[in-house]
Amino acid sequence: MKKRFVLGLAIFTSIFLLGGIYLIITIEKATSSLNNLIELHQVEILREKLLIDAKDVQSRLALQRTRFAGTLNAVVKDVAKLKNQADRCLECHHTMAITERLQDLKAQISAYSSDLNSLFTIGTNETRLKEDEKKAFEAGRKLVNQLDDMISLTKARLEKGTQATLKKISDMKTLIFIVIALGPIFAISLVIFFMRGLTVPLAALLQATRELKSGDLSFRVQNLTGEFGEMAAAFNEMAAALNEQIHKMQRAEQMTLVGEMAASLVHEIKNPLAGIKATMYLFQEEAEIREEERAILSQAIDEVKRIETLMKSLLNFAKPPKLEFLSVNMNDILDGAFSLALPFTHSTPNSAKAIRIEKQFDPHLPLIMADPMVMQQVFLNILMNALQAMPNGGTLTAMTCATALDEEIQIEITDTGKGIRDEVRGKIFQPFFTTKSKGTGLGLAISKQFVEKHGGTITAENNPLGGAIFRIILPCNQNY
Ligand code: ADP
Numbered sequence: 001m002k003k004r005f006v007l008g009l010a011i012f013t014s015i016f017l018l019g020g021i022y023l024i025i026t027i028e029k030a031t032s033s034l035n036n037l038i039e040l041h042q043v044e045i046l047r048e049k050l051l052i053d054a055k056d057v058q059s060r061l062a063l064q065r066t067r068f069a070g071t072l073n074a075v076v077k078d079v080a081k082l083k084n085q086a087d088r089c090l091e092c093h094h095t096m097a098i099t100e101r102l103q104d105l106k107a108q109i110s111a112y113s114s115d116l117n118s119l120f121t122i123g124t125n126e127t128r129l130k131e132d133e134k135k136a137f138e139a140g141r142k143l144v145n146q147l148d149d150m151i152s153l154t155k156a157r158l159e160k161g162t163q164a165t166l167k168k169i170s171d172m173k174t175l176i177f178i179v180i181a182l183g184p185i186f187a188i189s190l191v192i193f194f195m196r197g198l199t200v201p202l203a204a205l206l207q208a209t210r211e212l213k214s215g216d217l218s219f220r221v222q223n224l225t226g227e228f229g230e231m232a233a234a235f236n237e238m239a240a241a242l243n244e245q246i247h248k249m250q251r252a253e254q255m256t257l258v259g260e261m262a263a264s265l266v267h268e269i270k271n272p273l274a275g276i277k278a279t280m281y282l283f284q285e286e287a288e289i290r291e292e293e294r295a296i297l298s299q300a301i302d303e304v305k306r307i308e309t310l311m312k313s314l315l316n317f318a319k320p321p322k323l324e325f326l327s328v329n330m331n332d333i334l335d336g337a338f339s340l341a342l343p344f345t346h347s348t349p350n351s352a353k354a355i356r357i358e359k360q361f362d363p364h365l366p367l368i369m370a371d372p373m374v375m376q377q378v379f380l381n382i383l384m385n386a387l388q389a390m391p392n393g394g395t396l397t398a399m400t401c402a403t404a405l406d407e408e409i410q411i412e413i414t415d416t417g418k419g420i421r422d423e424v425r426g427k428i429f430q431p432f433f434t435t436k437s438k439g440t441g442l443g444l445a446i447s448k449q450f451v452e453k454h455g456g457t458i459t460a461e462n463n464p465l466g467g468a469i470f471r472i473i474l475p476c477n478q479n480y
Pocket of ligand 1 (some may be wrong): 060112381385386389415417418419420424428433434435437438439441442443444445467
């Protein structure tokens with residue numbers, strides 16, 4: 001948007017700058033044409049004056065022997081005026097050709113004036129006087145004719161020059177009108193262009209805000225670029241964060257509700273269940289009951305135990321215990337979890353279905369602050385899952401290590417089981433997600449919750465050689 005604005009202003013300014021320069025040049029040209037025209041008019045006036053003066057002298061010559069003849073002084077004055085005018089004509093700047101013609105004219109005037117001088121000053125006989133008079137008159141006539149020619153020539157040039165200058169002025173007027181008319185049109189178009197650039201994205205953002213207000217948190221602003229694109233990205237991020245936050249809040253509310261329900265359920269069921277279990281154990285001890293009945297009783301006791309475990313898990317998940325942090329070595333806790341899990345392998349060491357245990361513990365693993373019971377529970381959940389994933393035997397590897405500056409420790413539990421299918425991998429940490437017929441789907445959800453309470457992370461991926469890898473990272477310098 002900023003770029004667009006700057007570009008628009010630059011175009012606008014350049015057009016007006018160029019238009020202004022063109023106007024100034026045109027006005028300059030028109031003014032100089034007008035100056036030329038004025039000069040030509042001045043020249044014409046001078047020539048006309050010259051012609052009038054020449055005609056004056058000629059008329060004095062014609063009236064010389066009449067009663068209207070002027071004094072000698074007047075003639076001398078007129079001749080001097082004639083010479084003066086010719087000198088003034090030569091003062092102006094002309095082309096070579098015109099200067100030559102003017103000099104020729106000046107020479108003619110000088111000849112004419114000397115003819116007149118000799119006629120008016122030298123007293124002589126009648127015949128000579130008549131000849132001089134004729135000569136002077138002839139020179140005057142020639143001068144008048146030449147001046148006439150020159151004036152008509154100047155007039156034609158003047159006419160042409162005037163037409164051209166008037167055309168230039170008229171063109172300039174048209175151009176000024178065009179600039180005056182186009183200026184506002186261009187400015188309005190530019191404003192509309194900018195307004196559209198502003199209003200369209202603003203309308204999109206406003207619409208998105210309304211959608212958000214109406215509760216559609218999945219609405220996202222699209223197809224905006226530049227600064228508005230950044231705003232849209234920030235808006236979309238905000239909507240996503242809001243969506244996640246609301247989901248978290250809803251989940252927390254649900255959890256509180258489930259926790260309360262689980263607590264009251266466990267409270268209600270715990271005692272009758274313990275009574276049922278104890279009675280069943282007693283029946284099992286009876287000597288008179290048959291073997292099939294004993295097996296059924298044992299099955300029923302297992303189911304009651306399962307219900308008890310489920311109740312415990314549910315309570316654990318919905319109302320997690322308050323953690324008690326101690327300085328612990330994770331190798332020891334992992335070892336403890338192994339001791340609890342191994343009785344569930346149900347395999348003899350050398351059978352085809354044997355589970356091989358490999359412990360690659362870092363002997364220099366730093367101590368960290370953690371709740372040992374809770375972390376043992378986490379490891380036990382993962383180990384039990386791994387054992388269940390290898391019904392036909394395999395290798396269960398546990399590895400611990402610390403990062404370079406002892407900032408974090410990493411625990412990896414790897415099995416060689418069937419692995420986690422891609423389509424379920426994103427869901428395995430969700431509560432109640434299970435692919436097992438008798439699973440609760442709470443083991444990994446509880447584990448994730450516990451690990452996160454320690455400021456750590458838990459992730460799962462498939463081992464390229466087959467099986468799954470669960471990785472837990474815990475911070476070493478967490479203050480609780
Ligand atoms: P449950 O064990 O009761 O099903 P969990 O939360 O412990 O609940 O596990 C959720 C699901 O994650 C399991 O049902 C299983 O599909 C998958 N899973 C967990 N651990 C493994 C593993 N080591 N290998 C393959 N799948 C696993």
